[in-house]
Amino acid sequence: xxxxxxxxxxxxxxxxxxxxxxxxxxxxxxxxxxxxxxxxxxxxxxxxxxxxxxxxxxxxxxxxxxxxxxxxxxxxxxxxxxxxxxxxxxxxxxxxxxxxxxxxxxxxxxxxxxxxxxxxxxxxxxxxxxxxxxxxxxxxxx
Amino acid sequence: xxxxxxxxxxxxxxxxxxxxxxxxxxxxxxxxxxxxxxxxxxxxxxxxxxxxxxxxxxxxxxxxxxxxxxxxxxxxxxxxxxxxxxxxxxxxxxxxxxxxxxxxxxxxxxxxxxxxxxxxxxxxxxxxxxxxxxxxxxxxxx
DNA sequence: CTATCAACATACAAGATTGGTAGGTTTTTT
DNA sequence: AAAAAACCTACCAATCTTGTATGTTGATAG
Numbered sequence: 001x002x003x004x005x006x007x008x009x010x011x012x013x014x015x016x017x018x019x020x021x022x023x024x025x026x027x028x029x030x031x032x033x034x035x036x037x038x039x040x041x042x043x044x045x046x047x048x049x050x051x052x053x054x055x056x057x058x059x060x061x062x063x064x065x066x067x068x069x070x071x072x073x074x075x076x077x078x079x080x081x082x083x084x085x086x087x088x089x090x091x092x093x094x095x096x097x098x099x100x101x102x103x104x105x106x107x108x109x110x111x112x113x114x115x116x117x118x119x120x121x122x123x124x125x126x127x128x129x130x131x132x133x134x135x136x137x138x139x140x141x142x
Numbered sequence: 143x144x145x146x147x148x149x150x151x152x153x154x155x156x157x158x159x160x161x162x163x164x165x166x167x168x169x170x171x172x173x174x175x176x177x178x179x180x181x182x183x184x185x186x187x188x189x190x191x192x193x194x195x196x197x198x199x200x201x202x203x204x205x206x207x208x209x210x211x212x213x214x215x216x217x218x219x220x221x222x223x224x225x226x227x228x229x230x231x232x233x234x235x236x237x238x239x240x241x242x243x244x245x246x247x248x249x250x251x252x253x254x255x256x257x258x259x260x261x262x263x264x265x266x267x268x269x270x271x272x273x274x275x276x277x278x279x280x281x282x283x284x
Numbered sequence: 285c286t287a288t289c290a291a292c293a294t295a296c297a298a299g300a301t302t303g304g305t306a307g308g309t310t311t312t313t314t
Numbered sequence: 315a316a317a318a319a320a321c322c323t324a325c326c327a328a329t330c331t332t333g334t335a336t337g338t339t340g341a342t343a344g
Contacts, residue, residue: 001144001232002144002231003231003232004330005333006332008250011250015249015250025290027290028291038334040334040335041332041333043292044293047291047293050292058340059290059291059292059339059342060288060291060340060342060343061289061290061341061342061343062290062343063289063290063291076253086143090143090144090145107274108153108157108273111272111273114264114284115261115265118264119261122256122260130253131249131250131253132249142253146301146302148302148303169319169320170319170320180304180305182305183304183305185320186321189320189321199319199320200319201318201320201321202310202311202318202320203312203313203318203319204313204314204318204319205311206319206320207320
């Protein structure tokens with residue numbers, strides 16, 4: 001498994017925020033009701049999205065979260081890279097991994113590199129706007 | 143991480159067997175020396191490859207392992223599916239996963255399905271022959 | 285100024301996965 | 315009988331996953 005619930009939940013929350021955006025802040029409680037996700041678990045994820053600037057959070061009554069940009073400005077790949085830490089298919093390609101001493105004559109490395117690009121390029125080609133209910137274009141990438 | 147050491151080691155062993163095949167059985171000890179992998183750990187992986195019929199194993203002196211087919215008959219995807227159990231990027235797409243009750247209006251499912259196909263098709267397009275040292279074709283897929 | 289709402293923070297934990305190790309048994313050849 | 319090598323089972327420590335529990339901080343309404 002490449003993508004855990006953390007990344008999948010993050011995407012679903014971003015889509016939910018996009019589909020229900022009206023300028024106001026949306027309290028997490030509402031999202032949790034619609035999506036059926038543990039609120040406490042989501043709080044941690046939201047905190048990450050908030051610190052990264054993907055969403056704005058507001059305290060107190062009338063508070064909640066809202067997107068900080070238009071839905072088509074968010075690439076699924078970026079949201080997943082943030083919440084998953086890495087979306088590399090093998091640990092040797094993870095950002096910050098100490099280089100494998102066998103890398104130079106590793107027969108499989110070119111394959112992993114290509115797969116990594118394939119995955120990254122695809123997930124970067126999908127935006128939150130592409131994932132919204134309203135998005136049913138004929139030329140959809142999905 | 144999609145592919146653990148188990149799958150990566152399995153691939154490396156298969157490539158090693160392909161590059162050193164001469165009709166004889168190759169003892170695991172030799173492979174371990176060349177690849178720098180824990181022998182005891184590898185034994186478990188070899189047992190899986192053997193049961194699946196990907197390699198032939200022979201006991202006793204002069205024994206060891208050898209490929210049961212030509213290198214171009216092995217798809218990387220098949221070896222990884224066997225050793226990893228699944229190469230689906232998300233648990234909801236794993237073979238045998240109980241269907242998600244939200245699947246029908248899941249906004250992200252089409253994306254995961256497409257990603258799953260992308261990964262599977264790519265890994266099925268690569269054979270052990272493609273990964274051998276001798277393989278340096280101009281039209282290489284890698 | 286206080287009650288309430290909601291984000292934000294930290295600690296804990298059960299269960300699964302990862303990446304092995306330890307110790308032995310079976311089969312084949314010499 | 316001895317050696318080589320596959321094969322088998324059990325165990326283990328560390329990490330990741332998917333949360334729960336228990337708060338604290340900040341904003342707003344009355």
